[in-house]
Amino acid sequence: MPEAVPQFSLTDQAGKSHMLLGDRPALVCFVKEDCPTCGLTMPLIERAYRAFGTRADVVAVGQDAPGNALMIERHGLSVPMLDDSALGVSYSHDVEIVPTIVMTGADGAELSRFEGFGKSDWQRIYAELARTTGLPEPRTEWEAFPESRPGCGSKSVEPGIAERLAAEASGSRLRARQIEIGAAEDEFEFMFERGLTDGLPVIPPTPERVIRMLAGTRRDPQEVIATVPPNMAPLTIEKVAANAVMAGCRPEYIPVVLAVLEAICTDEFNIHGVLATTAGATPVIVVNGPIRHRLGMNMKIAAMGSGNRANATIGRAVKLVLRNVGGARPGEIERSALGGPGKYTTCYPEWEERSPWEPMHVERGFERGDSVVTIFGLEPGPRLIVDQLSRTAHALAGSLGMGLEACWHPKLHHSGDVLLVVSPEHADTLARDGWSKADVRRRIQEVTARPIRELLPDSESGEGMALARFGLKNPTAEQLEQRIPKFHSPENINIIVAGGEAGKFSAVFGGWFSGKMGSISVSRKIEEVA
Amino acid sequence: MSRIVDPTDERVPIRRSLAARPARIGGTIALLDIAKPRGDMLIARIEERLAERFPGTTFKRYRKPTFAKPAPEELLRKIAAENDFVIEALAD
Numbered sequence: 001m002p003e004a005v006p007q008f009s010l011t012d013q014a015g016k017s018h019m020l021l022g023d024r025p026a027l028v029c030f031v032k033e034d035c036p037t038c039g040l041t042m043p044l045i046e047r048a049y050r051a052f053g054t055r056a057d058v059v060a061v062g063q064d065a066p067g068n069a070l071m072i073e074r075h076g077l078s079v080p081m082l083d084d085s086a087l088g089v090s091y092s093h094d095v096e097i098v099p100t101i102v103m104t105g106a107d108g109a110e111l112s113r114f115e116g117f118g119k120s121d122w123q124r125i126y127a128e129l130a131r132t133t134g135l136p137e138p139r140t141e142w143e144a145f146p147e148s149r150p151g152c153g154s155k156s157v158e159p160g161i162a163e164r165l166a167a168e169a170s171g172s173r174l175r176a177r178q179i180e181i182g183a184a185e186d187e188f189e190f191m192f193e194r195g196l197t198d199g200l201p202v203i204p205p206t207p208e209r210v211i212r213m214l215a216g217t218r219r220d221p222q223e224v225i226a227t228v229p230p231n232m233a234p235l236t237i238e239k240v241a242a243n244a245v246m247a248g249c250r251p252e253y254i255p256v257v258l259a260v261l262e263a264i265c266t267d268e269f270n271i272h273g274v275l276a277t278t279a280g281a282t283p284v285i286v287v288n289g290p291i292r293h294r295l296g297m298n299m300k301i302a303a304m305g306s307g308n309r310a311n312a313t314i315g316r317a318v319k320l321v322l323r324n325v326g327g328a329r330p331g332e333i334e335r336s337a338l339g340g341p342g343k344y345t346t347c348y349p350e351w352e353e354r355s356p357w358e359p360m361h362v363e364r365g366f367e368r369g370d371s372v373v374t375i376f377g378l379e380p381g382p383r384l385i386v387d388q389l390s391r392t393a394h395a396l397a398g399s400l401g402m403g404l405e406a407c408w409h410p411k412l413h414h415s416g417d418v419l420l421v422v423s424p425e426h427a428d429t430l431a432r433d434g435w436s437k438a439d440v441r442r443r444i445q446e447v448t449a450r451p452i453r454e455l456l457p458d459s460e461s462g463e464g465m466a467l468a469r470f471g472l473k474n475p476t477a478e479q480l481e482q483r484i485p486k487f488h489s490p491e492n493i494n495i496i497v498a499g500g501e502a503g504k505f506s507a508v509f510g511g512w513f514s515g516k517m518g519s520i521s522v523s524r525k526i527e528e529v530a
Numbered sequence: 531m532s533r534i535v536d537p538t539d540e541r542v543p544i545r546r547s548l549a550a551r552p553a554r555i556g557g558t559i560a561l562l563d564i565a566k567p568r569g570d571m572l573i574a575r576i577e578e579r580l581a582e583r584f585p586g587t588t589f590k591r592y593r594k595p596t597f598a599k600p601a602p603e604e605l606l607r608k609i610a611a612e613n614d615f616v617i618e619a620l621a622d
Contacts, residue, residue, distance in 0.1 A: 178536065179534050181533065191534075206532060231541070233541070243537045324537045
């Protein structure tokens with residue numbers, strides 16, 4: 001059963017409305033003036049109209065009004081030249097090339113279509129119209145025409161226009177409510193006033209831009225990918241796309257944003273707690289795999305910011321979704337006492353190629369060729385650990401450990417996840433002595449191990465660990481000498497390599513509250529869209 | 531006029547907050563005829579009654595080109611700039 005062609009109503013050069021009702025054979029010819037192949041075709045369209053126009057609808061559909069007038073004059077046309085300068089009919093007929101010649105039967109169903117110029121196609125069309133109308137074919141000096149000529153791009157698929165038409169089409173993929181911004185209002189100010197931004201300007205998510213963003217994924221825009229705390233709002237891909245536009249993402253970034261949101265809107269990750277804590281944590285996103293290169297992410301100089309679009313906007317898109325869809329706004333549910341710059345965005349790739357070790361995603365069971373996001377609920381910003389003097393792995397890992405001991409508070413041991421970002425120069429020092437990540441972790445635990453007595457609250461520092469944490473009530477002197485390493489487990493020290501080639505500085509993202517009662521880091525494979 | 535896709539969960543209705551209510555009625559009152567039939571009659575009667583109740587008040591008449599479309603931005607700006615109050619008359 002041939003597919004019925006959408007019917008339409010357009011106005012011709014005389015202002016007369018033409019409605020294609022699909023009640024008799026029709027020849028619909030999409031053309032534009034600046035296309036030479038359309039110029040070559042116009043005389044054949046005119047002839048078809050004169051020969052068959054009494055019993056078939058023969059029309060030209062021109063894509064811009066001034067061009068249509070020029071074509072009428074140039075070719076002495078009497079065929080109705082319908083004005084489709086709004087391009088809606090071209091779009092709904094899936095016209096990508098002009099000329100596109102569509103023939104429909106008496107039932108309105110499309111019988112044939114071809115693009116560009118083909119002499120044999122036109123001979124077939126004349127024969128078919130002669131057969132269905134019972135009228136004679138027009139006399140045509142076919143030898144004057146070439147065998148074939150390629151067409152030109154339709155105006156309806158020009159950049160910017162295609163997205164507008166898609167947004168306007170009744171079958172639009174967008175379902176979200178749309179908000180009109182008055183001509184007298186500044187659209188950027190409007191976004192601020194409605195509380196939609198993180199304090200920095202956002203790109204207004206017009207339907208055109210959202211449609212363009214959706215081209216970055218094959219998934220259905222209406223698919224609900226998560227329920228976003230704190231409001232427990234259902235999150236569609238369309239909503240993600242709108243916020244990704246606002247954040248400044250390119251369409252190819254959206255698979256990463258989706259993977260992050262799917263990973264963090266889980267009981268394990270507990271994004272509600274990460275955002276609501278008065279301590280101040282944020283989703284810290286690590287990207288691994290080939291996608292880092294495809295998106296042009298920065299894993300080298302200033303990897304932690306600023307200056308790279310993908311690094312900056314992927315993390316920002318995630319935060320805008322949490323704010324706008326989840327309702328996590330500072331001062332409301334987001335209640336960090338101090339906040340931090342990382343709350344705007346925190347997303348970095350690992351420089352796997354520069355690392356002497358397995359990259360983070362491989363450690364976590366993925367293939368090296370997989371693209372993966374791993375997210376931690378950590379402090380919103382890195383702090384440096386300086387060591388310009390160590391020349392052995394033993395000494396450097398010791399330094400890193402001492403730096404890590406300051407996380408939370410030096411007297412708070414037995415603690416959870418941190419993210420240690422080892423710079424290339426430090427990685428070289430560790431690799432020269434053949435140290436693995438496990439060696440580095442072991443040394444950090446060793447160098448930070450302190451006797452319980454040093455970790456108890458005292459008059460010098462009221463912070464510290466309660467004896468009950470160690471199952472002690474009236475400890476003996478010997479029990480107080482038991483040494484407690486900084487981290488609950490060596491695996492709490494998550495390690496990646498990133499940063500500039502020069503500079504003996506590593507960095508740490510301090511932790512929040514990891515584990516079942518807090519936030520468990522989550523890894524997720526990214527949907528690859530080639 | 532531009533449009534944006536609502537990036538929120540859409541639980542908050544689209545609503546503009548009202549301007550603060552003035553303490554007293556006076557100054558200049560705009561009377562906007564939206565161009566519906568007999569709107570001018572209604573406007574004239576409203577003006578008459580208000581002039582009795584609030585002596586010293588000034589009235590300014592405005593008219594939309596057509597009731598079928600929103601008022602042009604320029605007209606809205608002009609009304610906002612020139613008046614303290616606006617009364618819009620619907621009629622038929």
